[in-house]
Amino acid sequence: MSTTADLLKGAAELFPDEVVTQAHVRHLDLPQGAGKFALITLDNGLDHTKPTTFGPQSLANLDAAIDQVEKEAAEGGIVGVGVTGKPFIFAVGADLKGLEVLKRHEDAVAIGKGGHDVFKRLAALAVPTFAYYNGAAMGGGVEVGLHCTYRTVSRALPAFSLPEVFLGLVPGWGGCTLLPNIIGADRAVSVIIENSLNQNKQLKGQQVFDLGIADAIFDGADFLEQSLIWTASVLKGTTEVDRAEVDRGEAWDRAVERGRFIADGKVHGAAPAAYRALDIIAQAKNGDLRQGFDAEDQALADLIMSGELRSGIYAFNLVQKRGKRPAGAPDKSLARPVTKVGVVGAGLMASQLALLFARRLEVPVVLTDIDQERVDKGVGYVHGEIDKLLGKGRINQDKANRLKGLVSGSLDKAAAFGDADFVIEAVFEEMGVKQQVFAEVEAVVPETAILATNTSSLSVSEMASKLKHPERVVGFHFFNPVAILPLLEIVRGERTDDAALATAFAVAKSLKKTAVLVKDAPAFVVNRILTRFMGEIQNVIDEGTPVETAEKAVEPLGLPMSPLVLLELVGPAIGLHVSETLAAAFPDRFKVSPNLAAVVKAGKRGFYVYDSGKPELDPEVAALLVQGDTALTEEQVRARVLDAVAQEIGLMLDEGVVAEAQDIDLCLITGAGWPFHLGGLTPYLDREGISERVNGKRFLTQGVASIPA
Numbered sequence: 233m234s235t236t237a238d239l240l241k242g243a244a245e246l247f248p249d250e251v252v253t254q255a256h257v258r259h260l261d262l263p264q265g266a267g268k269f270a271l272i273t274l275d276n277g278l279d280h281t282k283p284t285t286f287g288p289q290s291l292a293n294l295d296a297a298i299d300q301v302e303k304e305a306a307e308g309g310i311v312g313v314g315v316t317g318k319p320f321i322f323a324v325g326a327d328l329k330g331l332e333v334l335k336r337h338e339d340a341v342a343i344g345k346g347g348h349d350v351f352k353r354l355a356a357l358a359v360p361t362f363a364y365y366n367g368a369a370m371g372g373g374v375e376v377g378l379h380c381t382y383r384t385v386s387r388a389l390p391a392f393s394l395p396e397v398f399l400g401l402v403p404g405w406g407g408c409t410l411l412p413n414i415i416g417a418d419r420a421v422s423v424i425i426e427n428s429l430n431q432n433k434q435l436k437g438q439q440v441f442d443l444g445i446a447d448a449i450f451d452g453a454d455f456l457e458q459s460l461i462w463t464a465s466v467l468k469g470t471t472e473v474d475r476a477e478v479d480r481g482e483a484w485d486r487a488v489e490r491g492r493f494i495a496d497g498k499v500h501g502a503a504p505a506a507y508r509a510l511d512i513i514a515q516a517k518n519g520d521l522r523q524g525f526d527a528e529d530q531a532l533a534d535l536i537m538s539g540e541l542r543s544g545i546y547a548f549n550l551v552q553k554r555g556k557r558p559a560g561a562p563d564k565s566l567a568r569p570v571t572k573v574g575v576v577g578a579g580l581m582a583s584q585l586a587l588l589f590a591r592r593l594e595v596p597v598v599l600t601d602i603d604q605e606r607v608d609k610g611v612g613y614v615h616g617e618i619d620k621l622l623g624k625g626r627i628n629q630d631k632a633n634r635l636k637g638l639v640s641g642s643l644d645k646a647a648a649f650g651d652a653d654f655v656i657e658a659v660f661e662e663m664g665v666k667q668q669v670f671a672e673v674e675a676v677v678p679e680t681a682i683l684a685t686n687t688s689s690l691s692v693s694e695m696a697s698k699l700k701h702p703e704r705v706v707g708f709h710f711f712n713p714v715a716i717l718p719l720l721e722i723v724r725g726e727r728t729d730d731a732a733l734a735t736a737f738a739v740a741k742s743l744k745k746t747a748v749l750v751k752d753a754p755a756f757v758v759n760r761i762l763t764r765f766m767g768e769i770q771n772v773i774d775e776g777t778p779v780e781t782a783e784k785a786v787e788p789l790g791l792p793m794s795p796l797v798l799l800e801l802v803g804p805a806i807g808l809h810v811s812e813t814l815a816a817a818f819p820d821r822f823k824v825s826p827n828l829a830a831v832v833k834a835g836k837r838g839f840y841v842y843d844s845g846k847p848e849l850d851p852e853v854a855a856l857l858v859q860g861d862t863a864l865t866e867e868q869v870r871a872r873v874l875d876a877v878a879q880e881i882g883l884m885l886d887e888g889v890v891a892e893a894q895d896i897d898l899c900l901i902t903g904a905g906w907p908f909h910l911g912g913l914t915p916y917l918d919r920e921g922i923s924e925r926v927n928g929k930r931f932l933t934q935g936v937a938s939i940p941a
Contacts (some may be wrong), residue, residue: 233277236711237292237295238293238895239280239720240288240292240295240342240346240350241288241292242339242342243258243896244277244538246288246330246333246334246339247287247288247289247327247329247330247333248288249329250287250289250290250327250329251276251278251282251285251287251327252287252289252290252293253274253275253276253284253285253286253287253290253293253294253323254274254275254276254277254290254293255272255273255274255293255296255297255498255534256272256273256275257270257271257272257300257301258270258271258273259310260272260460261889262311262312262460262463262464262467263460263461263464263776264461264464264465264468264470266311266463266464266465266467266468267310267311267312267315267464267467268298268309268310268311269310269311269312269314269460270301270304270305270310270312270313270314271313271314271315271316272294272298272301272313272314272315272316272585273316273317274294274315274316274317274318274322274323275317275318276290276318278440278615280318280319280320280321280367280768282316282324283321283323283324283368283559284321284323284324284373285323285324285325285326285327285372286323286325286326286327286347286372286373286376287326287327287329287330288330288343288346288393288761290327290332290787291346291347291350293355294350294376295349295350295511298342298354298357298804299351299737300348300776301313301357302353302357303360305357305358305359306358310359310465310860311359311363311467312359312360312361312463313354313357313359313360313361313378313760314361314362314363314364314459314460314463314851315354315361315362315363315364315377315380316363316364316366316367316456316459317366317367317373318367318651319366319367319388320366321367321368322363322364322365322366322368322373322377322389323369323370323372323373323376324368324369324371324372324373324374325370325371325372325373325374326343326347326371326372326399326405328545328548328549330343331343331536331541331545331764332542332545332935332940333408334537334716334939335538335939335940337533337534337872338484338533338557340532340533340534340536340537341529341530341532341533343532343533344404344405344528344529344530344532344533347372347375347404347405348525348528350528351375351376351379351406352403352406352521352525353377354376354380354391355379355380355381355414357459360381360382360466360467361379361381361382361873362380362382362384362459362463363376363378363380363381363382363383363384363385363640364383364455364459364674365376365377365383365384365386365389365390365392365437365440365446366386366452366455366456367386367389367390368389368390368391368392369389369391369392369522370393370394370395371391371393371394371395371396371405371407371719372405374392374393374394374407374445374691375394375396375403375405375406375407375410376405376520378406378407378410378411378414378445379406379410379857382447382463383445383446383545384446384447384448384449384450384455384458384459384462384739385437385440385441385445385446385448385449385450386437386449386450386451386452386455387437387438387449387450387451387452387455388437388451388455389429389436389437389440389452390434390435390436391434391435391436392434392435392437392439392440392445392582393423393427393428393432393433393434393435394407394411394423394427394428395428395432396424396428396505396508396509397416397424397428397429397433397505397506398428398429398431398474398544398908399505399541399544399545399548399908400503400505400535400540400541400542400543400544400545400908400909401505401535401536402424402505402508402509402512402528402531402532402535403424403509403534403702404528404529404532405528405533406525407424407528407580408420408424408509408513408516408524408527408528408531409512409516409521409524409525409527409528410521410524411423411424411445412484412487412513412519412521412780413478413479413516413519414444414445414475414478414835414914415443415444415476415478416444416476416478416479416483416484416487417446417478417479417483417484417487417488417513417516417517418483418486418487418490419443420487421487421488421490421491421494421510421513422443423435423443424491424509424513425491425494425495425506425510426491426494428506429494429498429499429506430438430715433485437449444475444476445477445748445884446929448462450462450565452630455521461507462669463547474723480519482516484517485514485517488510488513488514489915490512491509491510492507492510492927494506495507495510497644498790498792499790499907500787500788500790500911501788501790502787502788502789502790502907502909503540503790503907503909504535504538504540505535505540505541505909508531508534509531509662511527511531512524512527512528512531514582517526529662530696533883537939539915539916539919539937539938539939541700542911542913542915542938542939543908543909543910543911543915543916543919543937544909545912545937546644546897546907546911546936546937547897547901547910547912548671548907548908548913549892550799550897550898550901550912551746551898551901551902552735554747554894554895555898555902556746558722558748559735559748559749559890559891559892559894559895560749560751560891561732561733561734561737561747561749562730562731562733562734562737563730564734564738565734566598566730566731566734566735567731567734567735567737567738568680568682568731568734568735569594569595569653570595570653570654570682570735570738570739570768571584571595571653572595572596572597572651572652572654573589573593573595573596573597573650573652573653573654573655573656574596574598574600574648574652574654574655574656574673574677575589575598575600575655575656575657575658576600576601576645576656576657576658576659577599577600577610577657577658577667577881578599578600578601578606578607578609578610578611578641579601579606579610579658580613581658581710581712581714582599582610582658583599583613583614584603584710584713584714584715585656585658585710585711585714586599586610586611586614586620586639586753587613587614587617587618587639587714588714588715588743589743590614590635590638590639590881591635591916592742592744593739593742593743594634594635594638595638596630596638596639596640597638597639597640598639598641598642598649598652599611599639599640599641599642600639600641600642600643600645600648601641601643603643604643607641607642607643608641611639611640611641611642614636614639615639616619617638618632618635618636619632621865623637624745624782626861637915642884643675645672645673646676649673649676649677649681650677650678651678652677652678652681652684653678653680653681653682654681654684654735654739655673655677655682655684656684656685656686656708656798657669657670657683657684657685657686658686659672660690661687661688661690661769661806661809663690663691663694663695664683666687666690666692666695667695667697667698668897670683670685670695670696670699670704670705671698671699674699674701675698675895680704681704682704682732682735682736683696683699683704683705684705684706684707684708684736685705685706685707685708685709686708686709686710687707687709688709688755688756688759688806688810689754689755689756689759689809689810689813689814690813691725691752692705692706692707692723692724692725692752692756693725693726693727693752694712695725695729696725696727702725702727703727703729703732704731704732705719705725705727705728705732706722706723706724706725706728706733706735706736707721707722707723707724707725707733707750707752707756708723708736708739708740709722709723709750709756710719710745711758711903711904712801716904717904718735718744718745718746718902718903719745719748719758719898719899719903719904720740720745720746720747720748720903721748721750721756721757721758721903722736722737722740722747722748722749722750723750723751723756724749724750724751724752725752726752733749738784746898746902748890748895748898748899748930749890749891749895750890751887751888751889751890753884753887753889754813754814754816754817754818755810755814756889757884757890757895757896757899757903758816758900758903758904759810759890760880760884761877761880761881761884761896761899761900761913762798762879762904763810763811763814763822763843764814764821764822764876764880765795765873765876765877766795766798766807766811767811767814767822767823767825767851767876768872768873768876768877769782769783769785769786769796769869769873770825770827771823772869772872772873773825773827773829773857773859774825774826774858774859774860775858775859775860775862775864776859776861776862776863777862777863777869779796779839779849779857780849781863781864781865781866781869782795782869783796784866785796785866785867785869785870785873786869786870786873788870788909789916790907790909790910791906791907791911792905792906792907794847796838796839796840796847797837797838797840797847797921798838799815799838800838800840804828804832804836804837805832805835807828808828808829808832809822811824811825811828812824813821816919820878821880826858827856827857827858827859830856830857830858831853831856834852834853834856836850836852836853836856838850838853839853840853848865852893863869874917874920874922875922875926877913877917878917878922878923878925878926878927879926879927879933881893881896881913881914881917881928881931882923882927882931885931893914893931893932894932895914896912896913896914897911897912897913897914898912900912911937912930914929914931914932915932915938917931917938918930918931918932918937918938919938
């Protein structure tokens with residue numbers, strides 16, 4: 233039978249590039265004469281920008297440290313053992329790079345068992361154990377602490393989570409079994425399922441304490457010192473740790489049902505991880521830890537060998553790595569400083585942009601529009617949003633006053649933009665209007681100023697074509713809502729120069745946006761793919777497929793919302809405008825739906841009404857629809873929609889709209905909220921065989937977002 237050491241040695245051989253975490257043991261005398269104490273510090277020797285992780289060799293190092301303290305505890309040499317991390321970081325879980333290289337189910341089981349076998353030794357020591365969550369703790373970092381007898385948390389801790397379900401895994405080193413047994417099933421469902429599926433929401437230190445995960449909370453400045461004083465008082469019996477009793481009755485079952493409801497709402501049964509985690513939480517009701525750990529091992533191994541997890545890791549890497557180093561961006565030294573921003577327009581989109589620029593760049597921002605009433609409304613919106621931030625405690629009064637002082641309005645473009653370095657237009661989506669605006673702006677701005685357009689589908693090159701300096705015009709396309717969606721499509725026109733582009737990327741970084749370089753092609757990336765996707769849904773409805781069938785057909789993808797609900801969010805008029813732009817550019821593949829045109833003409837905001845709380849087809853819209861007599865099944869609709877999208881992505885890559893398929897996926901994840909378990913879209917199209925059927929080849933090589941060959 234394999235020992236833990238054998239399991240970890242075998243796993244380490246599969247993963248030679250691991251960034252290894254050491255487990256340093258030092259001894260200290262606790263205050264109040266409480267006795268000698270062993271403190272294990274997890275540290276990979278790198279600064280806080282390279283968080284500590286657990287690969288196989290790292291687990292082996294912790295195992296060896298536990299060997300040492302186990303002997304000392306058994307001999308009576310120490311009264312307790314603590315685990316903490318390097319400055320700002322406790323530990324952030326399994327090293328995902330190690331999971332990507334696994335090819336066999338038994339190797340995946342070894343990863344699960346290896347973590348369990350090491351961590352559960354902390355619970356089995358002859359002395360009490362303490363986890364001191366001093367900094368960021370995620371996944372396995374949280375779980376190592378759950379195996380300890382007691383836990384403290386820093387009030388300054390910025391991020392604490394069990395994000396596995398978000399990636400397509402389960403918390404498989406004790407999380408699904410131990411957490412509900414510590415804080416109750418309902419709170420555990422919130423942490424493991426709800427927060428994960430809510431864009432990997434993080435907990436702060438105070439929330440960790442309030443949930444009952446930690447037994448005590450201390451300020452960050454002297455966190456370890458205060459934790460050790462508290463530890464001494466616990467060991468001496470002067471502090472008693474009270475924990476709420478866990479309800480193992482109907483409340484447990486209701487919590488699991490709530491988790492299933494949340495998972496259904498988010499992934500519609502399309503990704504297995506949430507459901508596997510809920511099965512283990514349900515089973516943990518009996519308190520049998522060994523049974524729970526075995527179930528975690530199996531779930532972990534099954535999911536590690538699934539396409540969803542590989543897609544989840546791929547998506548995670550896109551957002552964390554590629555998103556921070558955009559492909560094709562010019563040298564950042566070419567970027568010009570931006571000390572004042574102009575916004576042409578004062579409508580809702582322009583006002584959202586003004587708020588974002590003011591908050592992130594903290595430079596003066598001036599809005600202009602065609603009359604004073606619009607200007608006042610735009611500035612009023614920004615000031616109102618700043619007041620909301622103040623009311624929620626997100627900023628203090630001084631910061632609110634300063635931000636409000638930065639945002640102003642003017643009817644005089646010369647006065648407003650005469651010293652602006654960066655001017656962005658957010659006016660009506662019509663070429664003639666935008667060309668006129670840029671001509672007016674170019675006449676009054678400094679020669680070095682960058683002119684940016686927030687167009688969603690029009691040609692940046694054509695927009696700049698009548699200017700004296702077209703080289704300084706760049707596409708800067710945000711997604712709505714601006715404050716939430718991270719994507720910024722940066723569009724290089726035919727004559728855009730490197731300085732303008734570099735400045736755009738530098739501004740995007742200051743705005744904390746994920747910037748992707750895009751060729752000046754109709755509707756760029758997200759809107760082109762979504763319009764093809766939605767266009768096929770519209771086409772099958774126009775041809776005679778019932779609306780409900782067309783909508784349900786794509787449910788197995790687990791998208792954040794159905795196509796027609798998305799259309800409502802975007803606005804039918806904008807959807808129609810983009811489809812008209814694309815139909816003009818590519819009439820063989822894009823059509824303008826007469827039914828969509830009729831809905832827009834009737835002034836309807838969408839296809840649905842919500843009188844019962846859930847979407848139902850608006851009778852007035854139903855009366856407008858003119859349909860043929862060809863009704864497809866859900867399977868036929870799904871195949872047609874996905875074939876169309878695979879074809880479109882293939883053509884976009886052939887045209888060089890973006891550098892690689894990875895950029896398509898990055899855009900869909902950050903600009904349209906497409907799920908991590910799909911990896912955006914191309915891994916799913918590859919996995920289902922659609923890419924090869926339509927284009928004759930995969931989008932990604934085997935082993936990228938899939939199990940290595």
